Amino acid sequence: GAVVSQHPSRVICKSGTSVKIECRSLDFQATTMFWYRQFPKQSLMLMATSNEGSKATYEQGVEKDKFLINHASLTLSTLTVTSAHPEDSSFYICSAREDSPKADTQYFGPGTRLTVL
């Protein structure tokens, strides 16, 4: 149980295009999902908290107009990198928190490797 999937696993795009990444909780509901970015040999950095039915909460320094988050259902959150540039190339990871007051555990997706040419 508690499986989180991400799609696509890898994407290569041209500079200036937009890329959408999907995060799904497969066997549980998640009102709250999180988007992280992982740089080589570094830890995960939280980008934003995605809340079903409401606006995402962005961490300081993360451009909300560049990284659009939509959490349309209890099992799906999407991250759209708009007008991507080479510096946006990174490994993007989502996690989903199980909907239970005491569950409080995040389950991680396999990540999406984005390369912007």
Place this chain on the structure above:
Amino acid sequence: AQSVSQHNHHVILSEAASLELGCNYSYGGTVNLFWYVQYPGQHLQLLLKYFSGDPLVKGIKGFEAEFIKSKFSFNLRKPSVQWSDTAEYFCAVNARRMNYGGSQGNLIFGKGTKLSVKP
């Protein structure tokens, strides 16, 4: 602000050696504590977690961790490592809200410790 520090960047052990990875956090309130593992080419997986109760927590694959509140520490241990334990290990913490025991939600991660086990 919360922060998590992992003392070792890279640990190299021989099989059957004992393991202890350090993790310290800074936060004045009540926290939930986690260890995640990332095997080569795979995604993060939950190894173990501590919310409350017995401060010695047992996780999967023979790992355990001990929460020492006075030291703000949550060190990960395994008595005898195997080659298959080669991976990166992340300590993480989130603040626990006091109303119903849920947390603020977001995890703060340490920088990770890479463990290499020589066969």
